[in-house]
Amino acid sequence: MVHQILLVLAGLLGSVPLAIVVATLLLRAGLLPLSLRAYRAERVRAKLAPQLAQIRERHGHEPVVLAEKTTALMREAGSGPFAGLLPMLAQAPFIWLLYREFTNGDMRGHALFGFDLTQRLIGNPGLLAGWLIVAALVGIAVWNVRQLPAGSPVYVRVLSFATVAFAAFVPVAAGMSIPWNRGGLRYAA
Template sequence: MNLYSLPLVAALLDAAYRALMGLTDLLEPAAGAAAAAVAVLLVTVAVRALLIPVGISQARAEQTRARLAPRLAELQRRHRDHPEKLQSATMRLYADEGTTPFAGCLPMLVQMPVLGVIYAVFVHAQIAGHGNALLGRTLAGVPLGSGLVPALGGGTATLATVLVVGAVVLGIALVGELTRRASSPGGRLAAAVAPQSIASAGSQGAAPGPLGGSGVQRALGVLQFMTAAAACFVPLAAGLYLLVTAWWTFGQRLVLRRRYPLPVAGGAAS
């Protein structure tokens, strides 16, 4: 069964298509042939702006989890032979602090449907029984519905396709590397963004980077590299969404980490 043929899904795709086409038409006098690409970028920014309160809640939750790390380690030591007691005590500790170990997952979960809709709009020639004019829209001469790997596999890749999609992929990989460095204790970006935190650590050890402090934080860099790999397969329009989202996430985390700093090594707070 084709999921996109279901009435509710087809209606959702049709609404998204018409909204993007309407925004594209409004932008065309100023953006020209790149109007549809600019429309995708604006939609991405709008989605991320709406998620700012969620990002703030996430930063607070990360700060709380970092503060609770010594107590969680003690629970693991105390109940290492009793997994059920460890799980119960851990969840009780989180509940007492008014947070959850899954608080950081919400932004990603909220964005997945949006990305899925953008992906679907740019891979279907027919939407709700009518033609998809967005597939003919381009960015620097590259159709927004084309992907690097599918184009290479189908023998339709041009130099423009490789350059434009390659630039998107490299942009996502770059923010992944910046995230990895920001998550490394004592990294240059950490020193630039949170010099007081690192200085206050002193002889206690290096402070975590502004995005660091836990394995979850360091995994963000790996996730961005995985996102870069995914951008090779999805349509260019979806790749643009991933690119803007990756840079927005990086910038937002830097800002929020200054507002909600993680404890430095040795238990001191910045």
């Protein structure tokens, strides 16, 4: 099904790489309500950070009480501890299907800057398209980290760069969709 959608889009747009970007943007537009909810949850977490730190300090040795108090505080503020995971979980099947699309060989022969979209940067370090995607991901990750509220956990900042490493191991085509799906990983905290 993904193959047919990409081919139809490619026929309309005249380019498989552009079809990948447009399909991914359509997915992001469909996930916009979930993304907005995740942004609100992130703001609530940032606002509650001092109170959450006090709860961790008081009840860090009692995991059940810590979880109950944290959940209660988040609920009072109109959020939940896992509110930001929804966009990431919703887009995961699309990313998986897109990855499968470019690893099963059906898309072999479609190119970006003269390089086959099914190639991987890890197997072909001279792949210009792969390095351009990695550079774009680094820029997006830096921008995302700067947008995080003060006091965000270190692992959230590091997680923003996880897709940079991931892009080297996936086909260029799957890597092309990552910049347009970046938002989901940022909400995982």
